[in-house]
Amino acid sequence: MDLRHFAATVLLCAAAAAAPAQTQPPYEGQPGKDVVWVPTTRALVEKMLDLAEVTPKDFVVDLGSGDGRMVIAAAKRGARAHGVEWEADMVELARRSAQEAGVADKATFAQGDMFEADISKASVLALFLLPANLNRLVPKFLTLAPGTRIVTNTYRIDDWEEEKQLVLEGCTTWCSAHLYLVPARVAGSWKLPNGEVRFTQSYRTLSGTLLRADGREEKVEGKVSGASEVRFTAGLDVYTGRVQDKRMSGEVSGASGGYWSATRVK
Numbered sequence: 380m381d382l383r384h385f386a387a388t389v390l391l392c393a394a395a396a397a398a399p400a401q402t403q404p405p406y407e408g409q410p411g412k413d414v415v416w417v418p419t420t421r422a423l424v425e426k427m428l429d430l431a432e433v434t435p436k437d438f439v440v441d442l443g444s445g446d447g448r449m450v451i452a453a454a455k456r457g458a459r460a461h462g463v464e465w466e467a468d469m470v471e472l473a474r475r476s477a478q479e480a481g482v483a484d485k486a487t488f489a490q491g492d493m494f495e496a497d498i499s500k501a502s503v504l505a506l507f508l509l510p511a512n513l514n515r516l517v518p519k520f521l522t523l524a525p526g527t528r529i530v531t532n533t534y535r536i537d538d539w540e541e542e543k544q545l546v547l548e549g550c551t552t553w554c555s556a557h558l559y560l561v562p563a564r565v566a567g568s569w570k571l572p573n574g575e576v577r578f579t580q581s582y583r584t585l586s587g588t589l590l591r592a593d594g595r596e597e598k599v600e601g602k603v604s605g606a607s608e609v610r611f612t613a614g615l616d617v618y619t620g621r622v623q624d625k626r627m628s629g630e631v632s633g634a635s636g637g638y639w640s641a642t643r644v645k
Contacts, residue, residue, distance in 0.1 A: 416445050416469070419507045419532050423547050424452045427556045430545055431503045431530040433458050440501040442493035442508065442516070447473025447486065449505050454482035458503075462488045463496040498523065507532035507553075521582075525563040525622070526606030530556055539582050562603040563622035569641040576613065576641065589613040 419427070427449070433439060435457030441449040444462025446469060453460035454477065464470050470490045477486040489496070493512075498504065498519060506513070506529065513536045520529060520536075533553050535541070543558040566580035574591035576599055585601035601611025607622045609629070618639055620629015628640035 416443075416466075417507075417553070418445055418448060420547075420550070420553065421448065421452075423532060423550070423553065423556060424449050426545060426547055427505055427530045427532065428453055428456060430543060430556050430558045431505065431528045433503055437502045438500050439503045439505055440496075440498050441505050442496060442498070443506070443512075444473060444488060445469055447476050447488060449507075450486045450488065451477050451480050451482055453503075453505065454486035455480065458485065460486050462486075463491050463493050464488060465490065465492060494519075502527055504529045506530070508534065510534050510537065513537075520561060521564065523561045525561055527561040529559040529561065531559075532556060560606050562605075563607040563609070565603055565609060565622060565627075568644040569627060570644050571639065571641045575644065576611075578611075585609075585611055 428439075431439075433453055433456050437453070437458040439450065439453040439458050439460040441460070441462045444450055444464045447462050450460040450462040450473065462470075462473060464473065467490045470488045473486075473488045474483070477483045477488070480486075494515065499522070501523065504520070504527070508516075508531070513531065513534060517536065529536070533555055535557055536559060539559050541557045542560050545556050547554045547556075562583050564580070565578050565585055568575055568577045571589070574589055576587060576589045578585050578587040578599065578601075580603075583603045585599070585603065587599045589597045589599050591597065597614040599611050599613045601609065601618075603609050603622070608620075609622050609627060610617070610619045612618070612633075615634035616631050617633050618629060618631050620627055620639065625643040626640065628638070631637060631639045
């Protein structure tokens with residue numbers, strides 16, 4: 380366990396211990412497989428869903444869903460929502476709570492390992508996890524559809540840029556939320572009319588080389604903005620455009636000019 384993970388765990392335990400016993404939800408402070416369970420406050424739950432702009436069109440997933448409050452709150456907004464929780468007794472509690480809230484048809488729960496869970500259909504991830512957990516999940520985050528929203532309680536995803544954040548007024552612990560967008564996957568090789576560009580990608584940052592048809596090789600640097608807007612430079616040329624699955628297109632300026640398009644090779 381690294382020092383940051385240890386410190387965060389201590390804070391979670393301290394917050395659970397500091398709350399008056401009569402106000403604690405069942406299982407608060409209970410050690411779990413990957414983290415001590417401390418619930419997101421009801422007020423912050425709503426703010427997190429606001430920040431992610433959850434609508435009835437969304438499928439919201441909570442990994443480490445605890446008593447199910449995030450999932451149930453999302454279902455009350457008309458969204459389909461699913462929670463994954465390791466502790467079987469908490470899963471049963473969440474299911475009872477969803478039934479009592481009248482949203483059992485939209486709020487579902489599964490007992491399981493959050494690192495093994497299928498999150499491929501999520502349009503929103505709403506999470507209260509330690510930095511070590513979030514960072515371990517990053518490879519799975521990057522497989523999600525571009526534009527998928529990830530909203531976190533308090534803890535940030537290392538090396539990711541927030542789209543928005545908020546701080547809950549009149550709050551003392553676990554008071555902030557952070558919104559991220561999953562970027563388009565650009566890493567790989569793309570065929571341009573004048574050559575082939577090969578990208579490596581670290582979250583939004585792009586680097587690589589352009590092998591031109593005449594044999595010249597140029598360094599490439601760029602970035603993905605929002606869900607799918609791309610900008611990169613190669614030599615004196617600046618390419619801007621949009622990624623759509625296996626195709627990119629837009630405008631080029633600099634030594635060249637006009638329209639450009641590229642198709643994914645691999």
